Amino acid sequence: KLALQVKGELVEAFNLRGLIYAAMGEDRLAEDSFARALQLNPRDGATLHNQAWFLCQRERYAESQVRFSALLAMPQYRDAARSQLARGVCFARARQWPEAEGALMRAYELEPANPNIGFSLAEVLYQRQEFERARFYIGRVNDVPDAVNAQTLWLAARIDRKLGRDAAVRVFGERLRQGFPKALETSLFARGRLDA
Known part of the structure; x- marks a missing residue:
């Protein structure tokens, strides 16, 4: 004011x-x-x-x-990656998965090292049942120690579960228990609720 x-x-x-x-x-x-x-x-x-x-x-x-x-569409706009990320998340909230993927892919092309973009893209690909592609993007996020959190590990475990990679699922579960013992995702994992 x-x-x-x-x-x-x-x-x-x-x-x-x-x-x-x-x-x-x-x-x-x-x-x-x-x-x-x-x-x-x-x-x-x-x-x-x-x-x-x-x-x-x-x-x-x-x-x-x-x-x-x-x-x-504004040529002088300099924060396109941020807006493409938000746009993709908005499409995902509306359950418009192909549009969400398109916006997030454009964001990823602009900022491939942004963990929020990688996570959101992997999540959309998971929803589209494109598990191998989702695994690639969440793997890149989880390869950066500062980007790892309970949500990224949880998504990786869920993806590997869909791919039948039980050993990898156990590894992600252990990482959840060690790094994020009080997180909701850790609790869900412990109860075997990987599809929640």
Whole structure:
């Protein structure tokens, strides 16, 4: 509010206000803030991204994809990998698996070392029952020690279970127990609920 009092036409302030209102569950105020920011600068990439993600979180998938498409069509936009990731996750939330894979593959081409992209892509491929391909991408994530977490190990175990690789499943289970003993995924693994 202070930034808007000092300079009432600051795009970044309206964008930030939209994010804050969205986090507070004040959807109408969030929408108004994003709209005002885009009224001031219709090509502001950060605001377009945040508005698209906000719409996705509210399950307004079609509107969200329109915003992501407009954003990604802008030649000067420099954060395409981030927006392709969000777009792919949004498609996945809508259970539009082929579209999710396409967006995440484009994100992966832009940033192949990004573990969030690799994980999301592997998860979508798992949903599409493309287990060998999913195994490749989650394997790349789990090869980077700083990227490994309970979710990445859990997904790898589930993929290997589908492929009948029982020894690998046990290895991932042990890594879960050792590295993440209190994680939900570890508990599910211990109970044999790999399809949960």
